[in-house]
Amino acid sequence: MRILKLLIVLLSFPIFAQQGGMWIPSMLQGMNENEMHRLGMKINAQDIYDVNNSSIKDAIIHFDGGCTSEIISPKGLLLTNHHCGYGEIQSHSTVENDYLQDGFWAMSMNEELPNPGMVATLIVSIHDVTNTVLEGVSQLSSESEKQKKIQDNISRVQTTFPKEAWQENKIKTFYEGNQYILFVTETFKDIRLVGAPPSSIGKFGSDTDNWVWPRHTGDFSIFRIYAGKDNKPAEYSKDNIPYTPKHFLPVSIDGIAEGDFTMVFGFPGRTQEYLPSFAVEQIVNTLNPAKIEVRDAALKVQDGFMRKDQAIKIQYASKYASVANYWKKWIGESQGLKKSNAIQLKKDYETEFLKQVAKNGKQAQYGNLLSSFEKNYSAINDYALARDYFIEVALRNTELLSAGFRLYQLEQLYKAKGEQAFNDRKDNTIKSFESFYKDYNAKVDEKVAEKLVALYLEKSPLLSSELKALDKNKIVSEVYSKSKLTSYNGLKSLLEGDANKVLKNLNKDKGYLFVKKLADNFYANIGPKYDEINLEIGALQREYMKAQLEMFPNGRFFPDANSTLRITYGQVKGYNPSDAVYYEPVTHLEGVMEKYVPGDYEFDVPTKLLDLIKNKDYGQYAENGKMPVCFIATNHTTGGNSGSPALDANGNLIGLNFDRVWEGTMSDIHYDPEICRNIMVDIRYVLFIIDKYAGAKHLIEEMKLAHPKKM
Template identity: 35%
Template sequence: MKKIILSLIVSIMLVPTSVKADEGMWFLMFIERLNHRDMQKMGLQLTAEEIYSINHHSLKDAIVQFNGGCTAEVISKDGLVLTNHHCGYDAIAELSTAEKNLLKDGFWAENRKAEIKPSSLFVRFFVRMDDCSKRILAKVNPSMTELEREAAINKEIALIEKENNEGGKYTVSVRPFFQGNEYYYFVYQDYKDVRLVGTPPESLGKFGGDTDNWEWPRHTADFSMFRIYGDANGNPADYAENNVPLQPKHYLPVNLGGVKENDFAMILGYPGRTNRWMPAGGIEQNVKFAYPAWVEGSKTGMDNMKKYMDQSDALNLVYASKYAGVANYWKNRQGMIDALTKFGTAKSKAAQEAKFNKWANLPANKAKYGNVVSTINNFYALTNEKSRHDNYITQLFRTNAFATVGGTLGKQLDTYVKADVVKRAELAPKISGMAEEMFKELHLPAEKDIMAAQLKLYATKSTGYAIAPMVEKIGKENNNDFTKYVNDTFDASIFTSKEKIKAFLELPTAEALANDPLYTLSNDMMTHFRSKSDVIAKAQNDYGASFRLLVEGLRESKIGAIKYPDANSTLRLTYGKVRSLPADKRNDAKVNNYTTLDGQVKKYKKGDQEFDLPTRVLEMNKNKDFGRFADKDGSLHVNFLTDNDITGGNSGSPVLNGKGELIGLAFDGNIEAMAGDVIFDSKLQRTINVDIRYVLWVIENFSGAKHIVDEMTLVK
């Protein structure tokens, strides 16, 4: 491992040994000093070097970030990659048609030639990381505004990234930690030729649907499989038929032994975002203003998608991916509201901040920290209503394809109008391609209903902060019924068909674009969304500096109990154990830390969109046809629980035993601990995982794709 500079060694040694083992998302480069002894006591049999090494192959070399938002792992010498079904959902939906619906029916490539390349999919390997805090922080000073500070930091970041990318071979990312008090750079290598190998049918991969999402007990085959390809030398390459499967530096062996209560469990992955350092005012703002608007806006969009999705398989495919993404966070945010309210998280944070404020106003600390808490609280008081407003309009942007057209296709058309003949010839194919992609994923009647419903919600519910001027005017003129306006607007707009866009490209005029009703409405809403008063702008600037000081002061005063940085889509390790929840009559398992195929069949509802099952599963369960993947108790285990500390982005992460062997696949958390992104609850927090034996059973026994299992290294 690289030598760690003295200041880091000192800060690491200050971490108390009482840190709870199952809490925290830890940097791999610090495992030896911070966590290795605790992990060994719990069952780890690997050295720190076997987990993270920059000179030799290690566990890190088998873990990839999947398409920028999930995690996956390499599980064969030929670049076979395992991730969640919901992580591969976009790619599977894209490759599906009404005639050949891979999403609905499942798919397993019979050989390498049959593996299918989605249009855009990549995996990112982590190469190394290092500290650059001193270098970056030397470029800033307390007298800078936040914008000046950001500019200075970004200038230095650009230099660091250029110095370490080896002429474009690597992607380098410099990320802030502890609210900008520390900085590290990460070196990655991206592979863009990633092909679908297989997926279970949606009835298994998404069994339980929205009803079971974030719930336990679960019975879901939430997995899909892909393969990484490179050129003949193993380097990243654009898709080509003669590319070959990647020979990875390391891949994970698969353990068939199963798990039991208190077994060691380790997860490596790319958690997206936690807010464990969030002030009390931020939690209160989310619970009372932001999240309720998010939930209501999401539900409005979902309801209007669903009525069209139910009309046909073709329309279901159009909206399946978008609906799944919106639904996931809809339930998450409601769970956050409930959990944060139930546990009084804002109140406990406020008590911590009151304690900090006393320390901050001691004579020795007052000049630096004295105004921190009051400045933070002032910002939240000023922005509570704006946060409600922003979440209503964000869900409009998120659920409707035309709400942001001014900043996407409209921006391209604006450039096209102003360009000369040569430039227009260059731009036209790009714009046509954008239009083709856009209209693959929308149905005009649905988009009209979504926009009309979302505009009404936004205009009538965002009452404490001024709404976009055009929306306000239209609402007043139509008694907040936007149906006729939206219908007329769609009829008049050049953006609502590929043919209209093509016609505009052939005869473009600035006047036609400027007067287009969808274009002007979209620009009006986006401009309003981005705007803020001078008062709020100043408060935001002061808040940024104060939040950074709060985190610095909490660490310095040792008032804060958190010793690790928030998640921010960088590779982390979390460790804990297999751990049950209290007995639950809904679960037929002997111990409430796993579920069985028999339990899944008991949930079966013929023809139900969420709980239907293939007839073959019912027959195989009846005959106890579990093959070599049955547990020693004779049942087939489906999902199991651990107490690892994960969040969104960890989806698809490998669950490993003490030897670094794959035992499961993380895919969800329990709704009782939904406050976990803000505060870790050691009693309630659970990670829900797919048992790797169930994964293999679905591939080999149910699907008949034994050739896929045969390329893995199985450990009995």
């Protein structure tokens, strides 16, 4: 019985289907729809996804490639998280007009701020193209040949599948390559900032409260989609008009209660629910600890500077938040995987899997899958660790090195494709670096580099003899005192002239030469072998996924997240994170005051909000004299779901997804319905801040407020 119970919990389907899973909205009809109705949903699957008529999916937007947003008015008003719009809010901020500190509210459309490069993508339709993509693949012998054939087929289908001229076709893989689905999309390129609360509201609790419950964060910002006069996507123009959507979400102000049905609709980024135990063990014991240590060192340095200098705080606010986000997530993930005994659960499941293989007489086909996994994960260990060190140190957390690596890619482009390609990329590179150096501080970056380069040279495996010979105490000071990569003018001077002159200049620069040593070592000693073994692991994972579907035909396997449109459904519910501790599912403004620390950059509260709280001036948005702020539910979410709408049983907007509880961040790998909860800001708090705090009543008037519980 114990093995069977573990199997059910691990799969999270037969008993806990409503609490785990990220389902493709075009495939809800049947068992998913029936379960949603049993949980309290009052609409139908066709109301959620319909190709021929307007449906909820027409209001769900992939926000700038990384978050989710939703249309909440007939004039293209977009709601997403404050942290999703953080970079744009910061880019419009100066010391004189600090929108991060003070907030921003456009009181008319003329005041809405354009954001060059920002995009918003809408899903038009979804189509299964598996048979066409896998055509001619099965008879090929090597994995590399199979992947090449698949890519050729994908390219052909994307080119030939019917669409309008302004639309795009995008094919994504599901079930580890056992299914392929095509999405017809429309991408809007004129997205303007409409409103954002100050960080003391939109980021209340900052990094201390990140991934934590109870939460009191008004994590929202507002944008607007503009289109051409034909209502189709268009580049920015002052003549563009607000987009008229096929559907926008009505906003419920009736609130929520424990047990209420909830549905989150969005673009979850990546999950790995079907990894074997060997992979999870490597993540917990090797990869996560290394990445956590690197980011911990970087954050301590940046935080020290940000607390002392307001200009640096503005420069590094978005960068610090980005680095801290996954640093804290990895810590919680590792703790959760250990606490939930996920590795042993995986091993128990694998034992049951092998029994089913033997029972079905499939030993020849599937009997060696797990032993092959074990062999390959052992072989890839040092390469995976060295790869993570290179990415974390050279590409993500040391800015001069990341800039130098882009120039390294420029040199490789010249060698591969010649001078014309080099010149085209060079011009774009120079232009793109302008915004990079606007928020760059060489003094801060040098101190970060001192810590991170030392870690890299001490702990990364597979270093070349040349790197091992470097003096970690001197190399960073030499780079930052002599390299021209510490300023935008310096970088531009390195890129002046034809290709030969540029490459000659680059290869004299101390910073560039150090990056080149790191990159050359990666591409000679790490990357190729990692890719080779990982390709084999990918093939095993695809076969393992196929085998699980076959061995457990009654299991309901949702596809791992891959930044495609998904539905996850559940209920508003509290939870027990540990013995004798129970968390209620809703927080209120009283909790803001309990955390309030005057002058603290994480827990300060704006004077106007203090006055509203003191006077209990909550308008129509309070419940029993209390102002709700956030709530939690059992929806299975991940990165990319930030900004996703939380919908009630009727498809009305009740909240805005922005986080998960720390105890459950391992849900990307192992979902435990007892403790995994997603965190949402209550839509009533959003409306309260817009109306009573910002005085932007025109935005409220633009929405359609609903009272579903009074109907």
